[in-house]
Amino acid sequence: MSVYTSPFNPHSGQPLSNSLTPIERKLVVLTQSGLPIIPKPFEWLAEQLQVSVAETLVIIKQLQQRGVIRRIAAVPNHYRLGYRYNGMTVWDIIDSQAKPLGKQIAQLPFVSHCYLRPRHLPEWPFNLFAMVHARKQATLESYRSQIRHVLGNACQSDDILISSKILKKTGLRLLP
Known part of the structure; x- marks a missing residue:
């Protein structure tokens, strides 16, 4: 599962890295290569951030509301699934x-x-x-x-x- 982010803050037009708090930046860095394929990926993310799952979900929701995170989605390899x-x-x-x-x-x-x-x-x-x-x-x-x-x-x-x-x-x- 991947987290898609925007390189610029959609409200200010400034580079995204200038508008993130340290914990938000850590979340982006942790998720930019995708979430691990495990039963509870948000628990893993919360552990890495050293906050609760509830706090992690609040941070994600805030980033989505600000337009920093566009979506969280599975990224299948269509060819491996037989879709040629x-x-x-x-x-x-x-x-x-x-x-x-x-x-x-x-x-x-x-x-x-x-x-x-x-x-x-x-x-x-x-x-x-x-x-x-x-x-x-x-x-x-x-x-x-x-x-x-x-x-x-x-x-x-x-x-x-x-x-x-x-x-x-x-x-x-x-x-x-």
Whole structure:
């Protein structure tokens, strides 16, 4: 399980390392390579921080509220799980409909993550991204068609970026 952090304080724009308390910094350093795969990882983290589990969870919640921690999630190796066809579907959606449609797409059982990003015209018209994983290419195309159906006339164009290898899946790295 990994903890994804942002390199900059989202409120001040200053480097993150300038806005962390010593215990927050220690938490980021301890989790930046992922939490250990053990029955009670937050107990382990609390031990390392020398505080209670309740205090550890409060610190995590505060970091999330400040936007320092974006999410805590499992990071599977899709290839090892048999998912050889992994594609980031990208969509040019009418802006006024992008947010509600993005929420619908994110609820589809085959979408691992979905988010909005600004367009970079004229080269990049896409503003909605949805990652899908499949064991067969035909399944991947079926998923893309299902997303296209949900988006309907709000979709002006789309593409799919197929991954050929696993890239570095990490968040921010602070020096200890």
